[in-house]
Amino acid sequence: MEFNDNYGVYVCPHVFKKESPIFVSIRDPYGDWQFFCDDENCPENSKPHLVGAGHLTQADPTINELTCLKPGSFAQKIHANANWEYGDLE
Numbered sequence: 001m002e003f004n005d006n007y008g009v010y011v012c013p014h015v016f017k018k019e020s021p022i023f024v025s026i027r028d029p030y031g032d033w034q035f036f037c038d039d040e041n042c043p044e045n046s047k048p049h050l051v052g053a054g055h056l057t058q059a060d061p062t063i064n065e066l067t068c069l070k071p072g073s074f075a076q077k078i079h080a081n082a083n084w085e086y087g088d089l090e
């Protein structure tokens with residue numbers, strides 16, 4: 001499955017400004033996808049921006065693998081070319 005290019009997802013300001021690739025993706029309990037940089041404090045400290053998923057999948061086609069995330073789970077990479085690792089939100 002792939003994200004529709006126009007599907008709205010949330011990104012942190014660093015991903016929004018292309019200052020960082022995406023290292024963390026969270027699907028919140030309401031079903032929305034959120035994407036973050038490698039700063040572990042970013043999810044708590046930054047204000048999300050809404051973008052079309054096509055902007056993200058153009059830069060990193062592996063983002064499409066994250067359509068499998070269930071509400072209340074997350075995926076992360078340890079470096080830019082690593083595989084996604086999955087887990088559940090606490």
Ligand SMILES: [Zn+2]
Pocket residue numbers: 012013014015036037038039042046
């Ligand atoms: Zn960030």
